[in-house]
Amino acid sequence: MSDPTLQELLVRIQRLEDIEAIKQLKHRYLRSIDTADIVTLTTLLADDIEVDYKGGSYHWAVSGKQNVLDSIAAGFHNRAIAQHTGHHPEIEITSPTTATGLWYLTDSFTHLDSLYVTAGSALYRDNYVKLNGAWQIKRSSYTRIYEIVDRIAQAPNVTFSLLAATGSPPPQ
Amino acid sequence: MSDPTLQELLVRIQRLEDIEAIKQLKHRYLRSIDTADIVTLTTLLADDIEVDYKGGSYHWAVSGKQNVLDSIAAGFHNRAIAQHTGHHPEIEITSPTTATGLWYLTDSFTHLDSLYVTAGSALYRDNYVKLNGAWQIKRSSYTRIYEIVDRIAQAPNVTFSLLAATGSPPPQ
């Protein structure tokens, strides 16, 4: 094998670093929604972010950072138990400052007042942009693999809920 | 520290790239089975692939790409809700064109007609091979950590199922 150049190696290292940084970006996003950590979320979203999530029982489409933050704050309220985990990242770096990501989400959301539980999985298709050295979420959409909405017979025995402390009251 | 050579750095970068590529291969596989995406699966499996999955209630052993594809198409039918997520990859590159992988699977499978739900976890032990620059699954086996098979009292309220559209009718 002939020797690679320093520049060739640099490009390959930069790609691996970008993939890792984008995984961490999405990881931070998912942790922040389930804990209603709006302060951290502010640092992760592009100003002109577009979100488009199609569930079986809802369609959530919002654009603009403040609108998305407001919508998350309303959804992840203090009577919710939320679990969103992102699996199977397939990140592609498309230029020094743009990238795409495909993720497999599994999620459940329990409303402790209505006792409805929404659970399922979905495929995220995201676009990321690098601004001043930091990756941000520019666009995020998902479509469902499956969704099940059932009402449980009685309230679960919740022995701890962080959202009870960090979330706002549910919208009226 | 004395300077490494360009070749030494190249070998280390190549290893990291191979690990990332193999993760993406398995991620694409898991996404494709739960969505009955046989076209994508065709690109991920070695021609002489061997599969050996030992559940508590079944033993699925098949070899040859077409047989594996046929078996997946029959299993992930349009009356199934399937969720297979791969966690905790421990990938080892054993040569420029061979690698092994250990993964922790969590899975659930609901048959909407019989109302049986099979859920559990397992440890995958995989072998991968690199052919014309692309990693493929050469052998995949798993043994269970646990498995629970229960019949649910009534059908879940399915508000969306992608397999309902992409899957074939269940085998008779």
Place this chain on the structure above:
Amino acid sequence: MSDPTLQELLVRIQRLEDIEAIKQLKHRYLRSIDTADIVTLTTLLADDIEVDYKGGSYHWAVSGKQNVLDSIAAGFHNRAIAQHTGHHPEIEITSPTTATGLWYLTDSFTHLDSLYVTAGSALYRDNYVKLNGAWQIKRSSYTRIYEIVDRIAQAPNVTFSLLAATGSPPPQ
């Protein structure tokens, strides 16, 4: 772009390798607790490890490798079904031999005698140390996102349990 030096590239590669090694360390830890693989666990923990896990219904704080191993062996007994999966790693290398990690745990634990099921999620905050070239867990703590403890009406239909073979009898 001016050429980077070999040393600059080496530092960046080393960081990526360390991140991957620490992920594998935690992956091996999680696989080993759910299978009561005490022999493997022995190789993953620092001699002076400190553990501090605050659940909603328990507080598990132990220090010293042997104490932690004994406690895990007692907890992951042969009448338990345990599932601990680590998601969303945010690993930061803080020096050539120290690092921190933030993980999103989802977990469930079923006691087949009492029929209590504890399920939830938590945020791990870990410290790692590199000793003789291998990363170890030096400190691990978590606080809950949520926890639900419910008693199920009847025993699940367990068709396989590895812990039934590898675990010890439950403590009296």
